[in-house]
Every structure is written in structure tokens, then in C-alpha cells.
């Protein structure tokens with residue numbers, strides 16, 4: 365059942381147990397292994413000015429994640445799309461952060477076999493949230509490269525969007541302890557990989573570099589790579605997906621992070637050292653403008669029904 369937007373839905377709306385409810389009333393069963401074991405995959409897509417951005421790309425990634433985790437749902441892609449539209453419409457939000465989740469579900473009483481579980485689908489829409497606030501986007505984020513190592517890709521596949529966030533959260537506290545605003549984690553080889561909810565890019569001597577492995581294949585990362593290809597000759601920048609070392613990051617002329625939660629956002633300080641001129645650079649600004657312009661393009665966006 366879909367309800368009309370009302371005040372109780374202003375903080376958001378969720379699809380849970382077969383109906384759309386105000387976000388404050390949405391609760392999952394405590395025995396769902398999505399909660400007890402982080403046995404879940406999810407995706408986050410955003411709505412900007414009443415339009416989903418790259419919804420099909422998010423649905424593709426969500427379905428790939430489910431397949432890798434051997435999960436399945438009794439509803440198809442079009443029903444999922446409809447439920448996401450329903451959540452946003454019920455919330456009445458023009459700019460929203462929309463999450464879709466598939467959990468393992470509950471095991472049969474006494475069973476520890478994940479094959480006995482009935483996988484569950486949940487979704488919600490809440491007001492749009494940013495990795496960097498307005499002031500940080502204006503002056504650039506201050507970032508700390510944490511000594512907390514990103515969980516190995518051989519242990520948890522980072523291309524399956526997952527809730528194994530303890531390393532990212534510990535990294536964030538580490539960053540706060542070092543007087544920075546956010547964190548970037550490295551892999552076992554010492555190359556930087558990703559941060560809490562974002563991928564990273566660096567402009568280094570005529571190249572735009574982003575880590576290739578050990579990261580979520582972010583939809584915003586992909587958008588930035590496409591923008592990079594479009595501007596390649598214009599800016600004289602070639603796009604490189606490869607390992608990115610800490611030293612290269614420090615020596616970059618520009619650094620930015622990418623996330624559904626805010627798009628393309630500048631980083632101007634890494635471990636207290638200024639990146640380039642210490643202000644958001646021209647590449648970052650050009651990419652940011654292009655990114656937001658793409659939201660009006662019907663090839664990348666669809667209006668809330």
C-alpha cells in the first residue's frame with residue numbers, strides 16, 4: 365500500500381514486511397542474519413530534484429552482489445524499482461538517499477545453515493546525506509590515511525556492497541584523533557584504497573589515478589571515469605585505474621573523493637599537508653559541475669513516478 369506524503373513520513377519512508385511505513389516505525393526482526401552476522405548486501409542510489417540518478421546501474425550492482433552471496437528474492441527488478449519509487453513518493457522528498465537491502469533472513473529454529481534462510485528485501489528513502497558538508501565542499505576535506513588496514517579483498521569481496529564497516533569506522537575515529545575530518549584506508553601492500561563510503565582519485569603528473577582493486581566499483585567512481593574520458597584531450601589528462609601509493613597521494617596536485625552521498629568532493633589536506641595549492645583545483649571543479657549537470661540528462665536519470 366502506498367500512502368500520500370504526510371508529516372509522519374517527512375523523515376523518510378521504508379518498505380518493510382510488505383508495506384510502506386514512516387521511517388521511524390521501520391524495524392527488522394532481531395534474528396535476521398543481516399543484523400546478527402552482517403550477512404547482507406545493499407545499495408544506495410540517490411534522488412536529486414525528483415529524479416533517480418543511474419538507478420539501473422545501482423540495480424545491476426545490487427543483483428550482482430546478491431548472486432555472489434547466493435541470495436535470491438521472490439520479487440523481480442521491476443518490482444524493486446517500483447518499491448523504491450513508492451518509498452520516495454511516500455516521503456515527499458525531492459532530494460533523497462535511497463537504500464535497498466537484501467539480507468540472509470532468519471534461520472530455521474535451531475539451524476545454523478544459511479541455505480535454510482528466506483532472504484528478505486527492505487528499502488527506505490531518507491533526506492539526502494553528504495560525506496562532506498557545504499563548508500567542507502567549498503574549502504576541501506582534511507583527510508587522514510589511517511593505520512587501520514582495509515579488510516582484505518580475499519576475505520570480504522569489496523565489489524559486493526556490504527556492511528563490514530568496522531575497519532572504516534575505526535579508521536574514522538583514528539582520523540578524528542589525528543584532527544582530520546575523514547579517513548582513507550590502505551591495503552596490505554600499503555596502497556590507499558577507499559574510505560568510509562567513498563572512492564578516491566588523485567591528479568598526478570598528467571594522469572587521473574584511482575585504485576583499481578580492493579575497492580567497491582562505485583557508481584560515482586564510474587561517473588568520474590566517464591567524465592575523465594570525456595575531458596581527456598581537453599584537460600590533457602589520461603585516466604589510470606591502478607595502485608595508488610601514499611607518497612603519490614601526498615604529491616598529487618589534486619585529490620577528490622566520490623560517493624553517491626555527495627558526488628565529487630575535494631580533498632585539500634592529507635595528514636596535515638596541503639594538496640596542490642591547498643584549495644579545490646580546476647579538475648575537481650570541472651568534474652563536479654559536469655557530474656551535477658548529468659542529473660538532468662534522461663540518459664542517466666528517471667523521474668519519480
Ligand code: PLP
Nearest residue numbers: 561562563580582583584623624
Ligand atoms: N566505497 C565504499 C566502501 C562505499 O561504501 C561506497 C558507498 O557507500 C563507495 C565506495 C562509493 O560508491 P558509490 O559511488 O556507488 O556511492
